Amino acid sequence: MELKTIAFDVMGSDNGLIPAVDAAIKLLSERKDLKIIFVGDEEQLKAKLATKKYDKNRVEVINTTQVIEMTDGIMDIRRKKDSSMVKALELVRDGQADAITTGGATAPFIAGCQFILKPLDGISKTAFMPVIPTINANRQTMLLDVGANIEIKGEDLEKYAIMASAYAKAVLGVDRPEVALLNIGEEKSKGLDFHREAYQLMANNKNLSFVGNIESRYITNGLVDIIISDGYGGNLALKSFEGMGKNLLSEIKAALTKNIWRKIAALSLRKAFKEVANKFDYKNYAGAILLGVSKIAFKSHGSSDTQSFFATLRMTYEAITNDVITKMKSAIGD
Template identity: 55%
Template structure:
């Protein structure tokens, strides 16, 4: 039985979408037990309204909440918060992994102070998954914002950890690795990029493809993209915003007049498929690689669909024993 701690407090839409996502997941995964972490009374009040509610869950009562605007110090100020308790369940091995939709800053700080990084890792990295234009192909991207500054060694470590994740969870035998840069030439970028390029190229165990520019991030030409957390967070949000607004422009343009609306009806299914493919809610979770635990962060604005996606990713990482495999490699090679 796989056990997952689910911090259902602190996200933008409240606990109901989170609990509903958990219950739906339990209905389809009888080998999972979810620990709903949060205000027990509020959780129980909602569960009482759910017909045919699955029973493979527990409730961990916590009197405190770290809100979306919570910071690093809230980990110390609110030791009885749902986020802290969920991380402690991972540390104590009461569960196999956890997820939250709460504050990113508090989550990263909590993972650092409560779980700690394992040997061979300087800094952990946020790794979301996103779709590409290639059918049934996704790309792993890190760091997406756990750090504002990284060394060349950090980027090299990200590539090694992500490679194991891709092999274990995505079943890619030899995933391609690329380095996000301002040009394809190895001389491009700052010192950290040039140094990282040489480290990645020298490791024959990595399938390093060289530099990749931001415009190629969803082209499907690579499987893993590594970068520093500052650039990565900007790139991630720029891409999400561009895709979201592009779909809005397409919809507005196609429905501007009756003449356009008629042929648009015949293409409705195709546009819906494109919208679904690039909907962030289907790839809402990001694992924090490099800490002593399987810990996922979902978007703060996650709805039931997005939380369900993050639950699936958490389950797959636990099922593949990805943490043990990454730790073994990093500790042996440190």
């Protein structure tokens, strides 16, 4: 059996390597065709792994002496050549791993993917693409870009749509993904110059199922499969969604536990509330693939816990399994 291999940079995130290792071991127990290469401080990693049960034939540890910190900039990718992030990227570049997962600093990660993994032919701008849960039980929505690039052209957004459509077909099994453009109104004349340019390009692209503009209030309604945005607007929309979801669940919990009578009444609805909370918990959708580079590269939140890292690693595994890079290359070349 051919193993799918993830190079896992476990250094540089806010919570240390313990939740990262816990998440990886959990996924290894569920996916027997998976191998994890842990990249980081060997002493810390082996101490943590010694407390776990796992198939030692599917785990490797590569020691590094440097860490890309959250405060580091893009040039630290070149300065810190023995960092866990750089070494993990090089493993993917050299074919020793199929993909990278990291919870490290965003800007150096994007730079490292550009310098080490290289862009796909015909792609000049990369895009982070998370999956967004929706109220439609039969549909998740992918939003991109959410922060990789803020200076953009209409043709870049069209290429985002092409790559995202290929991903949706491969991973989510959507035959013809519907695509919308995030804008301040539904009319095609709305937005800045690059919005209007992107609108025309996508509307005229027969390989895309473009349905027009969409406002941010409809992101979680499940109306479309893919929402295209520049990195600035997409990041604002994503962070607003995450914050509102967290605050709403907190307020509901506070209201239901305000007094003993509400607590008693809430017991009968506990299962229902748990289902909703789980569905919209961003930790279950914590990963974002960086589209536009020649290899599979996933970024998790810097503050990721075990649940978040597990979700990101699972998405990385699914991208490998469904050979998304080959399918995106084919779509771009059409």
